[in-house]
Amino acid sequence: MTRPAAVASLGRVLLAQTWSEALIRWRLPSFSATSLALPVVLFSFFGLPFSGRPGPGGFDAGAFLLVSFGAFAVGQVMVFGFGIGVAVERGQKIDLLMRASPLPPAVSLAAKVVVGLLFALLSVVVLFAYGSVVGGIRLGPGTWVNVIARLLAGSLPLIALGFTIGYRAGPHAAPAMANLVYLPLAFASGIFLPLDQLPVFVQRWAPYLPTYHYAQLAWSAIGAGREPVGASVAWLAGYTAVFLWTAARAYRREAERKFG
Amino acid sequence: MSVAAAVVQMESARKRYGEVEALRGIDLVIGRGEVVAMLGPNGAGKTTSISLMLGLRRPTAGRVRLFGLDPRDRRARSRCGAMLQESGVPSVLTVREIVDLFRAYYSRPLPAPRAIALAGLDEQAASRVGQLSGGQRQRLYFALAVCGNPEVLFLDEPTVGMDVEARQAFLQAIRELAGEQRTIVFTTHYLEEADALARRIVVVDHGVVIADATPAEIKARVPSKRVRFQTSPGLVPAALDGLPVRVLECAAGRVRLLSAEPETVLRELFRRGVAVADLEVAGADLEEAFLALTARPGSGP
Numbered sequence: 001m002t003r004p005a006a007v008a009s010l011g012r013v014l015l016a017q018t019w020s021e022a023l024i025r026w027r028l029p030s031f032s033a034t035s036l037a038l039p040v041v042l043f044s045f046f047g048l049p050f051s052g053r054p055g056p057g058g059f060d061a062g063a064f065l066l067v068s069f070g071a072f073a074v075g076q077v078m079v080f081g082f083g084i085g086v087a088v089e090r091g092q093k094i095d096l097l098m099r100a101s102p103l104p105p106a107v108s109l110a111a112k113v114v115v116g117l118l119f120a121l122l123s124v125v126v127l128f129a130y131g132s133v134v135g136g137i138r139l140g141p142g143t144w145v146n147v148i149a150r151l152l153a154g155s156l157p158l159i160a161l162g163f164t165i166g167y168r169a170g171p172h173a174a175p176a177m178a179n180l181v182y183l184p185l186a187f188a189s190g191i192f193l194p195l196d197q198l199p200v201f202v203q204r205w206a207p208y209l210p211t212y213h214y215a216q217l218a219w220s221a222i223g224a225g226r227e228p229v230g231a232s233v234a235w236l237a238g239y240t241a242v243f244l245w246t247a248a249r250a251y252r253r254e255a256e257r258k259f260g
Numbered sequence: 261m262s263v264a265a266a267v268v269q270m271e272s273a274r275k276r277y278g279e280v281e282a283l284r285g286i287d288l289v290i291g292r293g294e295v296v297a298m299l300g301p302n303g304a305g306k307t308t309s310i311s312l313m314l315g316l317r318r319p320t321a322g323r324v325r326l327f328g329l330d331p332r333d334r335r336a337r338s339r340c341g342a343m344l345q346e347s348g349v350p351s352v353l354t355v356r357e358i359v360d361l362f363r364a365y366y367s368r369p370l371p372a373p374r375a376i377a378l379a380g381l382d383e384q385a386a387s388r389v390g391q392l393s394g395g396q397r398q399r400l401y402f403a404l405a406v407c408g409n410p411e412v413l414f415l416d417e418p419t420v421g422m423d424v425e426a427r428q429a430f431l432q433a434i435r436e437l438a439g440e441q442r443t444i445v446f447t448t449h450y451l452e453e454a455d456a457l458a459r460r461i462v463v464v465d466h467g468v469v470i471a472d473a474t475p476a477e478i479k480a481r482v483p484s485k486r487v488r489f490q491t492s493p494g495l496v497p498a499a500l501d502g503l504p505v506r507v508l509e510c511a512a513g514r515v516r517l518l519s520a521e522p523e524t525v526l527r528e529l530f531r532r533g534v535a536v537a538d539l540e541v542a543g544a545d546l547e548e549a550f551l552a553l554t555a556r557p558g559s560g561p
Contacts, residue, residue, distance in 0.1 A: 006367040007338045016364030020353060027352040092348035097404065100314045100344060100414075102337040102365045259316055 010107060017103065017111035025115055031081060035119055039073035039127045043135075046192055051135045055194065059224045063139060066131040067147055067222055068191045071215045073127055074120040074151045078158040079165065079182040080175075081116050086166025087174035090254070099259060113159060117152055124148055139222065146221045154217045154236050157210050160243030167250035185211045210239040265292050266328070267412045267443045268313050273322035275308050275467075282308040284467035285322065290445060292411075295438045297454035298447040299478075300464035306447040307345060309464065310416045313445065314342055326412075338366055341410035343401045343418050351390030355381055355400055358389060359407050366408035378433045379403035380426065394421045402430065406437065413437065415446035419453060431456055451482065483518035486544040487525060490537040491515055503528055518544050 026032050047069055051062030089095055098108060128144060131137045139147070161181070169177045186192065188202050189212035195203055206212045207227075213235035219225045220232065268290040275283040283305045290296055298306045311317040312324045315331030329336040349358050359376060363369035370378075376385050379399040384392060392400060398421045405413055418434075419427050434457055438444055448454050454461050455475040463471035463478065471478055483506050493513040500507055500517070503525050509516040519525045522541050529536055 007334050008365055008367045013364055016361055020350070020357065020361045023357065024350045024352055089350075092351075093346055094348045094350060096316070096344055097342070097347035097349065097401070100316055100337075100342040100347075101362060102334050102408070104334060260318060 007102060010104070013103060014107050014111060014114075017107055018114050021111045021115040022118065025081070025085070025119060031085070031119070035073065035077045035081070035123045036126050038076065039069045039123060040130050042072065042192075043069040043127060043131060047131070048135050051131075051137060055224070059222060060137065062131070062135050062137045063222055064194070064219065064224050066128065066135065066137050067218050067224070068215060070124045070127055070147065070151055071211070071218050072186050072191050073123040074155050075158045075182065075186060075211060075214065077120040077123055078116055078155050079162045080178050081119065082112065082159060082162025083165030083169070083178040084171075084174045085112070086163060087169050088171045090166070091171030096258075116159060116162075117155075120152060120155060121148065124151055143222060147218055150217050150221050154214050154232070157236055157239035157243050158214070160240055160247045161210070163247035164243055164250050167247065167254050185209055188212075189215050191215055210236065210243075213239075266290065267292055267294075267326070268445065269323070269325040269328075270309070270312065271323040273309075273312055273319045273324050275305075275312060275317060276320045282467055283312070283319075286464075286467070286469055288462065288469065288472075290443060292443055293441045294460055295434075295444045295458050296446075296460045296462060297458035298445065298462050298464055299449075299451065299454050300447075301449070304464045305467040306464055307416055308467075310342075310344075310414050310445070310447060314340070314414055316344075338408070339411045341405035341408050341413050343405040343413075343415045345416045345420070347401070349389050349400065349404070352388060354386055354388050355392070355403070356385045358400070359403055362404045363407045366410075368409050370407055370409045372407065375403045375407035378406055378436070380429045380433070395423055395426045398422055399426060399430070402433070406433075410442065412443040412445065415444070417447055417449070419448070419450075451479070451484065455479065480520060483520045484544055485519055485522040486516070486540075486542050487519060487522050488514075488516050488538075488540040488542075491535045495534065499532065499534060 043066060047062060047065035050065055051060070053061045055061030055064040099105070125148070128148075162178075165174060165177050165181065188198070189195075189206055189209050190198065191211065195206055198206070213227070213232045216225045216227050217229065217232040217236065220227075220229050225232070266289050268288065270286045270288040273283055273286045274281070286305070286309060288309075298309060300306050308317065312319050313326060313331060315324075315326065315333075315337070324331055326333075326336040327339055331337070353361070355376065356372060359372050363372060363375070369375075373382075376382055379402045381396065381399055381403060384396055389397070389400065398418070402415075402418060405415065419430060422430060431453075434444060434446075438457070444457075446457070458475060461471070461473060461475055461478045462469055471481065483504075487505075491513055495510065495513065495515070497507060497510045500510065500515075503519070504521050505517040505519040505525055507515075507517045517525070526536070526539075
């Protein structure tokens with residue numbers, strides 16, 4: 001039985017892996033239902049009542065808060081999806097069999113990122129459709145697209161943060177850790193309530209948080225940002241570098257322990 | 261066998277986990293089409309050996325090659341399938357979905373129905389993995405190991421958790437695959453299983469290979485039965501001299517021994533007029549049998 005060493009095309013492997021990741025994510029209600037429903041529910045409580053009223057800098061407070069919860073939704077998909085998803089996968093030793101297969105680890109990672117982006121997109125579209133239909137919030141088509149594009153592109157540091165949690169925390173600790181990290185970050189960045197309604201010390205520290213600059217990037221798409229886009233991008237790039245470093249460290253530590 | 265035809269090569273492979281030296285220098289060459297059983301007690305180094313062959317672990321010293329390549333090389337991985345102990349698969353996918361996913365990792369996979377049929381999971385193809393029983397899950401891992409149409413299969417304790425029927429079907433599937441000139445390397449605790457499938461048995465103990473031979477040769481060296489009886493309190497061990505046995509105990513009228521030929525032993529005992537009461541002949545467990553393979557001078561067959 002002689003045959004040349006042959007490997008499957010990476011594109012085909014990526015497609016199959018992405019499809020499976022998407023199926024898995026879709027069938028776990030803790031991910032699919034939470035990431036789709038929670039932002040809508042929260043926006044109904046915190047955002048809808050302010051629709052049509054003037055917000056920070058004179059913009060429609062409803063639109064401002066809709067964008068805020070869009071940022072919350074994407075960040076949640078990234079931090080929870082990757083943080084809990086990876087930790088559970090490690091806990092169930094799903095990584096072990098994959099590791100022995102010809103699936104390149106980079107393709108597995110890429111599939112997770114693609115699926116994370118798809119779910120983030122879906123949850124933002126659902127939220128914005130709700131805000132527009134139920135909340136009567138009107139933005140131009142270009143503005144909607146701009147906000148969504150910024151939310152997805154700016155989520156890179158949050159993906160890396162999610163991976164750090166996923167490779168650090170055990171499957172039982174990961175949900176708690178993701179909540180403890182993400183909810184205070186989102187709150188202190190003015191995502192739930194506008195910054196000027198938060199305690200003074202929070203207002204002082206907010207400009208150092210990754211989620212603050214992430215929200216600023218999105219707010220500036222509707223003209224409600226407090227800093228130039230370049231500053232937001234620079235901060236986010238810096239945080240991406242930091243979290244990629246922590247994620248790589250956590251990944252390598254785990255790989256050395258399991259596969260060294 | 262020429263090294264060029266080797267599927268697996270291990271050269272003085274050592275593996276240390278912290279203070280524990282799991283492998284203390286394994287030399288092993290496995291050629292194309294061989295069906296090899298790695299036999300040994302718990303902690304002997306079987307799983308570590310398989311992990312090195314698969315590139316799941318790196319040797320602390322020595323060299324391991326798969327098809328002449330680093331086992332982590334995707335070209336090598338694309339030619340092998342593996343069934344590991346303690347691995348998992350996503351519980352929300354169906355059998356068919358996860359088999360199709362693994363097939364996509366390979367360039368020339370088996371048709372999904374064939375892989376599923378080999379594993380005897382036809383009726384469960386549409387079931388979610390989370391709904392499978394322990395034995396069915398084990399068969400799913402087998403389907404995942406074979407679905408890539410691999411040239412070599414590594415199976416780490418494949419029959420653990422299978423009931424008798426599943427085990428028989430599994431052995432049949434392995435024979436079918438071996439008949440297609442695939443190389444198969446599997447670990448087991450059971451000499452019977454190794455004997456039923458393998459044409460070569462590698463016995464591992466304390467991280468070294470202590471025997472590497474055909475099943476017939478190994479069986480001849482392993483005293484597979486335990487014989488126990490009561491006799492007269494005055495019987496001395498010398499009364500058992502010349503018998504094909506390994507004496508475990510002979511004191512105060514109680515005798516315990518291991519033998520590959522209990523019938524011969526009993527016939528000889530009766531001929532010598534040794535009193536035998538409460539006779540019990542049972543299959544020796546492997547731990548006991550290994551004592552004989554690591555034979556110390558002056559004892560054993």
